[in-house]
């Protein structure tokens with residue numbers, strides 16, 4: 001027997017169910033007119049996560065609570081809004097039902113904005129042996145792994161084991177890989193030697209392994225070259241155009257035959273869409289949900305997809321859009337406008353993406369920016385990166401706390417969050 005999730009009746013309003021409260025889902029839930037629609041937002045977590053700053057949590061620069069925001073707090077004063085913390089499992093488009101682990105939820109309009117998860121490109125054993133960075137909890141796990149390394153280094157049995165403990169292998173030369181490598185290099189230079197005076201940090205190695213021809217492949221060649229130059233100057237060893245073949249602890253084998261001995265392999269090499277069962281095969285293209293310019297999923301009038309999980313191929317975007325926050329936000333805004341206009345019988349507007357450019361930071365005082373014709377790097381790009389991120393973080397308290405943490409660490413060449421906090425098993429979290 002199917003359980004029905006306990007959500008109040010929508011009455012004369014249409015029920016809009018949004019699966020996933022990330023960049024796209026949250027923006028849509030905020031912008032939709034709740035006088036016209038009853039909104040049901042469901043998410044695996046009861047909070048929103050600001051993914052671009054996961055690496056800062058991982059390297060002790062920010063607290064997880066500074067980049068997360070509770071969904072319920074966002075909608076405290078909204079009458080026709082209901083949040084349920086649950087996992088969507090499948091969709092039954094005939095019956096217009098979403099099946100979740102707390103029961104079935106019926107919908108009039110369904111929006112799928114489930115984002116992506118880490119892609120191991122078929123090598124699933126890497127999931128068990130490497131560390132990913134796709135959620136706040138993974139960022140904390142990575143932070144613990146980094147901190148634990150230095151504690152372990154103090155009791156290394158021999159030089160070989162010391163090398164293994166002090167080697168960090170980051171796989172993936174996109175923005176996350178570059179940011180993580182730059183941040184570790186900053187820690188190596190100005191923070192770790194003060195905390196661990198007994199360790200010889202000249203033995204710490206940071207490897208960045210990237211399968212594409214250049215770092216930051218989605219950005220301009222100038223940005224890639226600047227990023228590579230800065231990272232090399234800061235001691236990062238770059239393995240370009242080289243992929244990871246296997247990781248049989250403690251050796252990472254890379255495609256040129258080299259074996260890197262390491263306990264710390266961080267996998268930030270790619271993403272794959274989070275998909276749900278129940279939709280026809282024709283709804284998918286390259287694993288993503290194929291949508292038209294109104295974000296309707298191929299073959300379904302009342303099902304929409306937004307953000308990373310959606311693929312919109314059109315004359316304006318023959319290859320689809322990049323999987324970045326701006327695309328998710330803009331798609332959500334366009335859909336909100338169209339759904340809100342339905343009652344006024346206004347014609348729907350097609351989605352067009354306004355590219356506002358890209359920024360990536362490489363560490364203290366160093367970033368690269370591609371803003372249309374303007375391509376630059378260095379301190380100014382870094383300040384711009386800081387402000388853009390502070391403005392984008394959800395919640396005033398979070399903006400202030402990130403600002404204070406960043407000013408503090410800039411002035412003191414330090415990050416203050418080097419706490420190794422381990423969860424203890426508690427039967428409260430055990431699944432029945």
Ligand SMILES: Cc1cc2nc3c(=O)[nH]c(=O)nc-3n(C[C@H](O)[C@H](O)[C@H](O)COP(=O)(O)OP(=O)(O)OC[C@H]3O[C@@H](n4cnc5c(N)ncnc54)[C@H](O)[C@@H]3O)c2cc1C
Pocket residue numbers: 019020021022023024025042043044045047048049051052053054055086087088089113114115116133134175176274306307308309323324325326328
């Ligand atoms: C480490 C990292 C750094 C990044 N840096 C940048 C950057 O600097 N600039 C940039 O523009 N982009 C960046 N991105 C990409 C950007 O974060 C994504 O493009 C954006 O989050 C996509 O938004 P979304 O709404 O599609 O998905 P998400 O924001 O991922 O949200 C998906 C939501 O769906 C929920 N969910 C998933 N499956 C289910 C389910 N079955 N049931 C219920 N809930 C579910 C998840 O819990 C999540 O809340 C980065 C991504 C990562 C991982």
